Amino acid sequence: MDYISTRGQDGPLGFEQALLSGLARDGGLYLPVEWPRFSKAEIAAMKGLSYAELAGRIMAPFCDGEISEAELTAMAADAYAGFDDPAIAPLVKLNDDIHILELFHGPTIAFKDYAMQFLARAFDRALAKQQKHAVILGATSGDTGSAALEAFQGRDAVDVFILFPDGRVSPVQQRQMTSVTADGAFAVSVKGDFDDCQALVKTLFNDHQFRDQVGLSAVNSINWARLMPQIVYYFSSALALGAPDQKVAFSVPTGNFGNVFAGYAAVQMGLPVERLIVASNQNDILPRFFEAGTMARETVVPSLSPSMDIQVSSNFERLLFELLGRDGAKTAAVMQDFAASGHFTLDADVMERAYALFSAYRLDDAGTVAEIATTAKNDGMVLDPHSAVGLSAARRAHADGTVPKDVPIISLACAHPAKFESAVETATGQKPVLPPHMADLMTRPEKMQTIDANADAVKSLVLARKRSG
Numbered sequence: 001m002d003y004i005s006t007r008g009q010d011g012p013l014g015f016e017q018a019l020l021s022g023l024a025r026d027g028g029l030y031l032p033v034e035w036p037r038f039s040k041a042e043i044a045a046m047k048g049l050s051y052a053e054l055a056g057r058i059m060a061p062f063c064d065g066e067i068s069e070a071e072l073t074a075m076a077a078d079a080y081a082g083f084d085d086p087a088i089a090p091l092v093k094l095n096d097d098i099h100i101l102e103l104f105h106g107p108t109i110a111f112k113d114y115a116m117q118f119l120a121r122a123f124d125r126a127l128a129k130q131q132k133h134a135v136i137l138g139a140t141s142g143d144t145g146s147a148a149l150e151a152f153q154g155r156d157a158v159d160v161f162i163l164f165p166d167g168r169v170s171p172v173q174q175r176q177m178t179s180v181t182a183d184g185a186f187a188v189s190v191k192g193d194f195d196d197c198q199a200l201v202k203t204l205f206n207d208h209q210f211r212d213q214v215g216l217s218a219v220n221s222i223n224w225a226r227l228m229p230q231i232v233y234y235f236s237s238a239l240a241l242g243a244p245d246q247k248v249a250f251s252v253p254t255g256n257f258g259n260v261f262a263g264y265a266a267v268q269m270g271l272p273v274e275r276l277i278v279a280s281n282q283n284d285i286l287p288r289f290f291e292a293g294t295m296a297r298e299t300v301v302p303s304l305s306p307s308m309d310i311q312v313s314s315n316f317e318r319l320l321f322e323l324l325g326r327d328g329a330k331t332a333a334v335m336q337d338f339a340a341s342g343h344f345t346l347d348a349d350v351m352e353r354a355y356a357l358f359s360a361y362r363l364d365d366a367g368t369v370a371e372i373a374t375t376a377k378n379d380g381m382v383l384d385p386h387s388a389v390g391l392s393a394a395r396r397a398h399a400d401g402t403v404p405k406d407v408p409i410i411s412l413a414c415a416h417p418a419k420f421e422s423a424v425e426t427a428t429g430q431k432p433v434l435p436p437h438m439a440d441l442m443t444r445p446e447k448m449q450t451i452d453a454n455a456d457a458v459k460s461l462v463l464a465r466k467r468s469g
């Protein structure tokens with residue numbers, strides 16, 4: 001499979017190259033040159049596969065000519081061996097209409113593990129083949145960083161540096177990062193906010209000399225190989241409810257638009273999906289876009305669901321490229337306009353294409369606390385704040401007829417409630433308990449560096465501490 005950039009000036013290139021470079025050199029994001037498509041019979045034949053086998057089947061066309069289905073299945077089996085539920089991504093019935101897809105059974109108890117654990121193995125394989133060393137540099141508001149440090153620790157071919165905003169991640173999130181003490185794993189506290197961290201990463205990626213010198217790689221959700229493993233649980237959960245004969249809808253707590261774009265990919269691959277529901281917190285740039293056709297940047301307001309506190313959803317560019325008929329020049333023009341002015345508006349015919357599949361809902365913090373409380377009381381299920389934002393959107397989509405009642409909604413539960421214990425305690429009056437494999441987390445030894453929000457400081461740290469290459 002060949003990959004091209006959403007801005008039309010990079011590629012085609014193979015899966016491994018797209019994997020290792022992450023962000024395209026023209027500033028765009030990689031996408032497969034065409035969507036692989038499964039027939040109804042082929043989807044029906046997926047029933048009964050184990051999660052790892054299904055992962056191999058779904059990912060094989062994206063790696064065609066480079067990694068075989070059997071090898072992908074083996075990589076997935078290894079990646080998910082440590083997950084604490086044999087179903088890997090279990091689907092739990094909430095009521096007759098809504099099912100909860102639990103995506104918190106990996107080592108850092110948020111859905112990022114599903115992609116990151118696979119990605120680490122894919123990196124290992126590619127770097128070993130090319131006899132190369134890579135430096136992974138990423139910014140995190142919490143969940144991505146812990147998943148990356150956890151997945152890449154102890155891998156000789158990779159050093160991983162994760163920048164997080166000083167004092168602005170939850171105590172559990174911070175300890176998940178700083179308790180990874182292996183060589184080559186660096187949790188870096190930056191004196192600034194998340195946007196500063198992200199800007200630093202961007203600056204260093206645009207420094208092509210430095211980028212080539214250290215073999216810089218990205219593992220945030222702009223990396224195509226982060227999205228690819230996420231397509232699998234859209235298939236596994238829909239199959240569990242009777243796909244391809246039964247249509248389903250998905251409600252997806254959304255920040256950078258990576259997870260919901262994996263759902264979009266599943267639809268392009270032939271999965272019958274009635275609707276994809278984009279669920280946002282009070283940082284509602286996406287619901288405003290889906291209402292009016294205008295994307296307009298505002299300042300971020302911190303919320304109880306911090307992993308969705310975004311100004312700009314970086315993966316939205318992939319959907320934009322699709323909506324614009326895969327025209328790289330047009331996509332580049334819209335993105336440049338957006339960077340310069342902070343807004344763009346799409347034509348009505350383009351928005352029609354978006355409305356055909358997507359709906360969006362927002363929920364503020366008060367609503368989030370209320371949703372956690374009601375669901376705990378009435379349904380006996382304790383959700384984290386992100387998952388509650390998604391479930392509230394699912395309930396409203398059925399209530400207002402956006403999704404017909406006879407189409408079940410699969411609502412994604414993106415983190416374990418104990419990862420965001422204070423919001424959950426506020427709502428339910430009870431502190432959620434960490435799963436057994438993490439019970440001692442808060443007393444584990446820590447390793448961490450603190451630096452100023454300055455690109456030269458990051459550069460010096462990387463050059464001084466990276467192990468080889």
Ligand SMILES: *Cc1c(COP(=O)(O)O)cnc(C)c1O
Nearest residue numbers: 143255256257258259307386415
């Ligand atoms: C990352 C994350 C999200 C947002 O997902 P995107 O792919 O960025 O849209 C939502 N909830 C949790 C718990 C997360 O960690």
